[in-house]
Amino acid sequence: MAQRNLGATYQRRIEGERQQNLDLALASHHEALRVYTLDAFPIEHRQLQLDCAETQAFREDWEAAHHAYVAARMAEDLLVALGTGAVGRDAVLKEGRDAAIRDGFALTCLGRVEEAAVTIERGRASGLAEAMQFNAADPDRISNAERRAHYATARRAFVAAQATLQSTLPGGPSEDSQRQILLERTASYREARAAFESVIEEIRVAQDPADFLHDTLEAATIVKAAEHCGAGHALVYLAATPQGGMAVAAFAPHPMHSGRQSASRFVSLALPDLTEEFVSALIETHVDNAEHVTGGFDCAQRGNCHTLLQTWPGATFREQAEALHAACLAQGHTSTLDMAAQHMLAVPELAPFIDHPFTLLSQESHSLLASTLNHAVLQRELQRCQSALRAVALEPLVAWLKQADMRSLTLIPCGSLAAFPLEGTVLGDGRTLGDTLPTSIAPSARALLHEERATALRTGVYALGNPYPTQQNLRWGEAEAFALAELGKDLQRFARVKVQWQATRGWLVEALQTGLVVNASCHGIFDSQNFMRSRLMLAHEEDLTLADMLSGQTDLRGLRLLILSACQTAMLDLQGARDEVRSLAAGMLQAGAAAILASLWAVDDRATYLLIVRFALEWFPRMNDEPPARALAHAQHWLRTVTNHELQVWQANISPLPVSANNLAKGSETVAGEYTLVNTGQLVAVRGRANRFDAAQAQDIIQADAEELAPDACPFADPYYWAGFQITGW
Numbered sequence: 001m002a003q004r005n006l007g008a009t010y011q012r013r014i015e016g017e018r019q020q021n022l023d024l025a026l027a028s029h030h031e032a033l034r035v036y037t038l039d040a041f042p043i044e045h046r047q048l049q050l051d052c053a054e055t056q057a058f059r060e061d062w063e064a065a066h067h068a069y070v071a072a073r074m075a076e077d078l079l080v081a082l083g084t085g086a087v088g089r090d091a092v093l094k095e096g097r098d099a100a101i102r103d104g105f106a107l108t109c110l111g112r113v114e115e116a117a118v119t120i121e122r123g124r125a126s127g128l129a130e131a132m133q134f135n136a137a138d139p140d141r142i143s144n145a146e147r148r149a150h151y152a153t154a155r156r157a158f159v160a161a162q163a164t165l166q167s168t169l170p171g172g173p174s175e176d177s178q179r180q181i182l183l184e185r186t187a188s189y190r191e192a193r194a195a196f197e198s199v200i201e202e203i204r205v206a207q208d209p210a211d212f213l214h215d216t217l218e219a220a221t222i223v224k225a226a227e228h229c230g231a232g233h234a235l236v237y238l239a240a241t242p243q244g245g246m247a248v249a250a251f252a253p254h255p256m257h258s259g260r261q262s263a264s265r266f267v268s269l270a271l272p273d274l275t276e277e278f279v280s281a282l283i284e285t286h287v288d289n290a291e292h293v294t295g296g297f298d299c300a301q302r303g304n305c306h307t308l309l310q311t312w313p314g315a316t317f318r319e320q321a322e323a324l325h326a327a328c329l330a331q332g333h334t335s336t337l338d339m340a341a342q343h344m345l346a347v348p349e350l351a352p353f354i355d356h357p358f359t360l361l362s363q364e365s366h367s368l369l370a371s372t373l374n375h376a377v378l379q380r381e382l383q384r385c386q387s388a389l390r391a392v393a394l395e396p397l398v399a400w401l402k403q404a405d406m407r408s409l410t411l412i413p414c415g416s417l418a419a420f421p422l423e424g425t426v427l428g429d430g431r432t433l434g435d436t437l438p439t440s441i442a443p444s445a446r447a448l449l450h451e452e453r454a455t456a457l458r459t460g461v462y463a464l465g466n467p468y469p470t471q472q473n474l475r476w477g478e479a480e481a482f483a484l485a486e487l488g489k490d491l492q493r494f495a496r497v498k499v500q501w502q503a504t505r506g507w508l509v510e511a512l513q514t515g516l517v518v519n520a521s522c523h524g525i526f527d528s529q530n531f532m533r534s535r536l537m538l539a540h541e542e543d544l545t546l547a548d549m550l551s552g553q554t555d556l557r558g559l560r561l562l563i564l565s566a567c568q569t570a571m572l573d574l575q576g577a578r579d580e581v582r583s584l585a586a587g588m589l590q591a592g593a594a595a596i597l598a599s600l601w602a603v604d605d606r607a608t609y610l611l612i613v614r615f616a617l618e619w620f621p622r623m624n625d626e627p628p629a630r631a632l633a634h635a636q637h638w639l640r641t642v643t644n645h646e647l648q649v650w651q652a653n654i655s656p657l658p659v660s661a662n663n664l665a666k667g668s669e670t671v672a673g674e675y676t677l678v679n680t681g682q683l684v685a686v687r688g689r690a691n692r693f694d695a696a697q698a699q700d701i702i703q704a705d706a707e708e709l710a711p712d713a714c715p716f717a718d719p720y721y722w723a724g725f726q727i728t729g730w
Contacts, residue, residue: 003032004048011055025055038075042082046075050097057102057243062109069103072096073123098241099123101414104248105241114219114266117248120237121222124412124444137213144208147199154192154199161185161192167547168533217446219250223264225445226252229627229730232407234437235445238393238422239414245274247397250445251404262405269400273392276415282385283416287333294328294335297419300381301571301601302526305337306370315357317369321345336384340376344369375720378601382719386425394425398436408627409437410730412444419571421600423629424636424723432723434633440595440727441570443586448730450557450594458558461488461495461620462511465521467503467539476609477521479698480565483613483652484519486695487620505542512554512591517561517623519612524566524584524599534584536566549587557592561628564588565612570598570726585728595628595729607721609698611639613652629727636722644713647706652695 007028013021029052036044053068076096100123107116139155142148165185169178203212226235232254236247247269253262284296293299293308312327314320321341328338344350350372353365361369401409411422423439426432433439442448465481466474478499485497498507503522511518523537535543548554556562564570570585585598597615599608612635619631642650709715716722 003028022059042075042078046072062106065106069099072099101239102241108268113268117266121445151199154196158192158196161189165189222250222445225448226250234406234409237412240274240276240279242276245271279416295337297381297385300378303374305374305377317354336377336380379720409439410442412442421723423726438630440629440730447589458516461517462515463497463519464503465499467522468500476605479695480521480609480612483695484616487616501539503539505538519563521565524569526571546587549591554591559593562588562593562596564598565608567602570600600724607716614638639716639722644706644709645711
C-alpha cells in the first residue's frame with residue numbers, strides 16, 4: 001500500500017524533473033505489484049495496472065501502456081465473473097477508469113487502428129452484448145435431445161434467478177431482513193449461473209456445437225455491423241481520454257464514381273482538444289473549490305437545478321439567487337445556473353413567488369419555480385455544450401467523413417459523451433449533424449446485429465398514450481397515439497390504440513411482443529439513485545422498468561421501431577458504469593428491438609406531438625426502404641424551421657377516425673378500451689374521467705394558437721424542443 005501511494009505521489013509530483021518522477025512512479029508501481037498479484041489481490045492488482053498504464057501514457061510509451069491496460073482488463077474480467085447480476089457488473093466496471101477507451105487511444109498512437117476498434121468494442125456495453133448473444137442462442141443447434149433439454153432447464157432457472165435478483169426488494173421488512181433476502185437471492189443467482197455455465201461447458205466439450213454461446217468478437221464483427229446499416233455507412237467510436245480525443249471508424253464499402261466498389265476499412269481521426277477534462281467541464285461546473293455545483297449538462301438533463309440552487313443560503317428564491325450570483329462574481333465564474341436564476345428575477349409573472357418564503361409557497365408554486373429554472377438552465381446548457389462540441393469534435397468529424405464519401409453514420413459515443421444530443425447539434429452551415437448525414441446512436445457495434453427473420457412475424461402499429469392516473473395530463477400524447485394509430489392503419493393495414501385507463505402495462509408488453517412499430521406516449525422516469533428502477537409510467541400506477549428489460553421478461557426481437565416519446569428515456573446513467581450504457585432505450589435494444597426513438601431530457605408535450613407525427617408522416621410510407629434516422633432528421637428540421645404562418649394551415653393528414661355500425665347505434669355511450677364518435681366527429685368521455693383528445697382536436701388547437709402569434713416567428717426553433725430525440729440502433 002505504501003509503494004502504491006508513493007507511486008501515485010511521484011506520478012503527480014510538481015517538483016523535480018518530470019521524466020525522473022515518472023520513472024520513480026513506475027518503479028513504485030512494480031514494487032507494489034510484487035505483493036498485489038492477480039490471484040491474491042485482483043481488485044488492487046487491477047488498480048495498480050491502471051496506475052502503470054497512466055504513468056506510461058504520461059511517458060508516451062504507448063506499447064507499455066497497452067500491455068498494462070491488457071493486464072488491468074484481465075483482472076476486470078475475473079472480477080466481473082465473480083460479480084452478481086447487472087448491479088454487480090456495474091460496481092466492478094465503474095472502477096475501471098475507461099480502460100478499454102484509453103487502451104484504444106494507445107493503440108491508435110501505435111497505428112494499430114483495427115485492434116483499437118476491437119478493444120473499444122470489447123469494453124462497450126459488454127453486458128448488453130452478452131445478453132443479446134444469450135437471447136439469440138438457438139437450442140436447435142444442440143443435436144443431442146437430452147443435452148438440449150438439460151440446456152433449456154438450466155436456462156429457465158438462470159433467467160428466473162436473474163429476474164428475482166433484479167426485482168425490487170419488499171418494502172415492509174427491516175434493513176437486516178432485506179439484507180438477508182438479498183443474500184439469499186445472490187446465492188440462488190450464483191448457483192443457477194454455475195449450473196448454466198456447467199451445461200454450456202458440457203455442450204462445448206461434446207462439440208455439440210463447440211462454439212455454442214462463445215463470444216467471437218473480431219474486426220469482421222464490427223465491419224459486419226457497419227455493412228448491416230447500408231453501403232457507405234460509417235460506424236464511429238467517439239471518445240475522450242486524458243491525452244486527447246479520437247474517432248475510430250469502420251467504413252462500409254460503397255460504389256465509387258469509377259464504377260468500382262470501395263473496400264471496408266478501419267481509420268482513425270485525432271481530436272486533440274477532446275480531452276476528459278474538456279468533457280467533464282461540460283458535464284458539471286463548480287465554484288467555491290467544487291463545494292457547489294453551478295451548472296453543467298448533467299444537472300440540466302436530470303432537472304435538479306432548483307435543488308442545487310437551494311444549497312445556497314436564503315429563505316426565498318431571490319436571496320438564494322443573489323448568494324449564488326455574488327459567489328460567481330467574486331471568483332469570475334460563469335454559471336448557467338446563475339444566468340438562468342438572474343433571468344427569472346427579471347420575469348414579472350414570477351414576481352409573486354420570487355420574494356415569497358419557500359415555507360409559505362404552495363406545492364404548485366414550488367413546481368412552477370423548479371420547472372421554469374430547469375428549462376432556463378437546459379436552454380443555456382444546450383447552447384454552451386453544443387457550441388463547444390461542434391468546434392472540438394463534430395465539425396472535424398463531418399469534414400473527415402465527407403472527404404471519405406460516407407453516406408450515413410452511427411455514432412458510438414464513449415463515456416460521458418453519450419449524454420449529449422450529438423445528432424441534433426447545429427453545425428456551422430446551419431444544418432444539424434443529422435441533416436448532413438442520417439445519424440443514429442448505438443451503445444456498441446454488436447447492438448446493431450439483430451435478427452432479421454423475426455421481423456417477418458410481426459405486423460401493425462400499436463400506440464399507447466396518456467395513461468391514467470397521472471400527475472400531469474399528457475393530452476398531446478393522447479392525440480399522438482391516435483394520430484400514429486390512424487397513420488399506421490392506413491399504411492400497415494393494422495393498428496391498435498389504447499389511452500387513459502386502458503394504457504396498461506399488460507397491453508404494452510403484449511404490443512411489444514407482437515407489433516412491428518410500437519409507440520408509448522407516457523411519462524418516463526430516469527432514476528439516478530437506482531438505474532434499474534428507471535421506468536415508463538403506465539395505467540393503474542403500474543410501470544415497466546429497466547430491470548424488467550434486463551431480466552428477459554419481454555422479447556422484442558423483430559420489433560422494427562419502438563417510439564418512446566416519454567421524458568428521459570434515452571438518458572444515460574452517468575453515476576454508474578457509463579460504458580455499460582444503462583438507459584431505457586438501451587434496455588429495449590437488449591430485449592431485441594432494432595431501433596428506439598427516445599428522448600434525452602424532459603420534453604415539451606406539444607412540440608413532441610408535432611415532431612412524432614411529422615416523423616410518422618415521413619417514415620411510415622418508407623419504412624421498408626429507409627432507416628428511421630433519416631426521417632427523424634427531416635422531422636427535426638421541419639419543427640425547428642416551421643413558422644406560425646405555416647402552422648395556421650398545418651394538417652396531420654389524418655383521415656376521420658373509424659366508427660363501426662355498432663358504435664353508432666350506441667349514441668353517446670362509451671365503451672371501455674374503444675373510442676366512439678358522436679355527431680360532432682369528436683371522441684367522447686371514457687369512464688367519466690375526461691374527454692379524449694384526438695388528432696383532429698389537436699390540429700384545430702395548433703392552428704388556432706398559431707394565429708395569435710407573430711406569423712414569421714419559428715416557435716420551436718430552440719434545440720430544447722427537438723434536439724433531445726435520437727434514434728438508438730438503426
